[in-house]
Structure formats: C-alpha cells, structure tokens
Amino acid sequence: MLEKRDLHVAALRVFGRSTDGAVQWPYGLHNAARRRRWQTPESPEDFTRRQASQRAKQQAITEWATGLGLRRSQVGCCPRWLTRTTSRKCPSEPTHPEQECMVYGSDPRVGWLDHVIAWNLNGRPAVFTTAPYGLEDIHRMEVASLVAPDLQLDAAFGAGWYGFGTQQVILWRRDRIPSVPACDLPTETYC
Ligand SMILES: [Zn+2]
Structure with missing residues (x-):
C-alpha cells in the first residue's frame, strides 16, 4: 500500500x-x-x-x-488508437468509415466506451480500458469483433475500478504487453 x-x-x-x-x-x-x-x-x-x-x-x-509500467495517454480516444504505431487520436476529418472515431455517434454497440482511459507503454499505445455501468451481450460481441480479426489484440473483463457497480473492459496489444490483469478494487466503494 x-x-x-x-x-x-x-x-x-x-x-x-x-x-x-x-x-x-x-x-x-x-x-x-x-x-x-x-x-x-x-x-x-x-x-x-x-x-x-x-x-x-x-x-x-x-x-x-x-x-x-503504463502511463496514461492524453490523446487516446477509442480502440482504434490501439492499432497505431504511435499515440495519435482518430482524424477529425476521416476519409474512410474505418477511420471514424468510435466514441462519437449513438450506436448502441459502443455503449461500453464509458470512462475511457488509454495507456501507453514506453510511449506507444498498449492498453485501453473502459468502465461502463452495464455490459450487455451486444457490447461483449462488439469487443469480440474487434479482437477476432486482429492477432495483436486481446481483451478481458472484470469488476470496475470506477466503483458504482461498474464493469471493466480491458483491451491490449499482445505484441507490446503480454497480458493485463483487471484492476480490481479491494472493496466496493462508497459514493
Ligand atoms: Zn478514436
């Protein structure tokens, strides 16, 4: 402690x-x-x-x-940030749909992108965490659909560090960090 x-x-x-x-x-x-x-x-x-x-x-x-060994990125915005070689946010004027930042819009599939924190390891995108209030099947499927086609990406779920009964989603780049445990709080927090 x-x-x-x-x-x-x-x-x-x-x-x-x-x-x-x-x-x-x-x-x-x-x-x-x-x-x-x-x-x-x-x-x-x-x-x-x-x-x-x-x-x-x-x-x-x-x-x-x-x-x-992680440090918070000031620019990491959504899981697409993790796919880059350097810590850059999504373009403000994307030319392709796959460049569009996932945090914008009202698509229910991205409801798990709440209390987002992007983490660099040695200055490069390595881990991306969120703490949504609820984690539904549609959200788990969306996380799985990000991980499945990308051999470098992995994901885990846990209880939320944010408290208030939140869940935790962790995505990471396996080529930069082998595994990432959930960040669990010792006890349920008071709010
Ligand atoms: Zn983004």
Whole structure:
C-alpha cells in the first residue's frame, strides 16, 4: 500500500501534472471535495468515508498502472488508437468509415466506451480500458469483433475500478504487453 506522498509521486508519473501541480486524475478519480452548499448537506463522517473511497480507487489504479509500467495517454480516444504505431487520436476529418472515431455517434454497440482511459507503454499505445455501468451481450460481441480479426489484440473483463457497480473492459496489444490483469478494487466503494 502506497503512503500518501508515494501515491502522489507515483500518480504524477502515471497521469501527469496539471498546471496547478495536482495529479491529472481521470474522470471520477479526483480527490473528494466538500459538497457545495446547494447540494445535500453531508456529515463529516460521510465526507471522510467518501474521501477514503476516492483514495482507495486512486491507490488501486495507480498501483495497477505502475506495476505494468503504463502511463496514461492524453490523446487516446477509442480502440482504434490501439492499432497505431504511435499515440495519435482518430482524424477529425476521416476519409474512410474505418477511420471514424468510435466514441462519437449513438450506436448502441459502443455503449461500453464509458470512462475511457488509454495507456501507453514506453510511449506507444498498449492498453485501453473502459468502465461502463452495464455490459450487455451486444457490447461483449462488439469487443469480440474487434479482437477476432486482429492477432495483436486481446481483451478481458472484470469488476470496475470506477466503483458504482461498474464493469471493466480491458483491451491490449499482445505484441507490446503480454497480458493485463483487471484492476480490481479491494472493496466496493462508497459514493
Ligand atoms: Zn478514436
């Protein structure tokens, strides 16, 4: 278990530093802030629990990424990012349908592309994770259809690091990283 300072240092390496010196946590992993005045009042005990829960998520994902040598990509957008030799997002004006970024549009097959994080290994696209609220057959089929024709791609499913009962989808490039375990939280988090 990383001490607070070690977690900060490790997380800066994995996620990068924002202009105010804080860790650039992905969506849903920020430090717990006191609820604003117009929100439901929160007891000090509830705030402490929420803070501990956020910390547990930060700890889990930072240790997972550090153990694998992964760093978050700032540009990775969808599974197509994984197919490239360098870390580049999909073109904004695609000339072919297969160049279109998968995160846009309302196709129900891509409903699993939620809480997306793209991960580089040695500066190259290696792992792509998502944490959808639900994982339906149509989503599993879509993941399988990405993996089947590409010998370099592999996929796994797990419980979500995001908490709130989310699932976890992991895609990775076998030529750059042999296997990737799910990043499981030690306990269900409080929200
Ligand atoms: Zn994309």
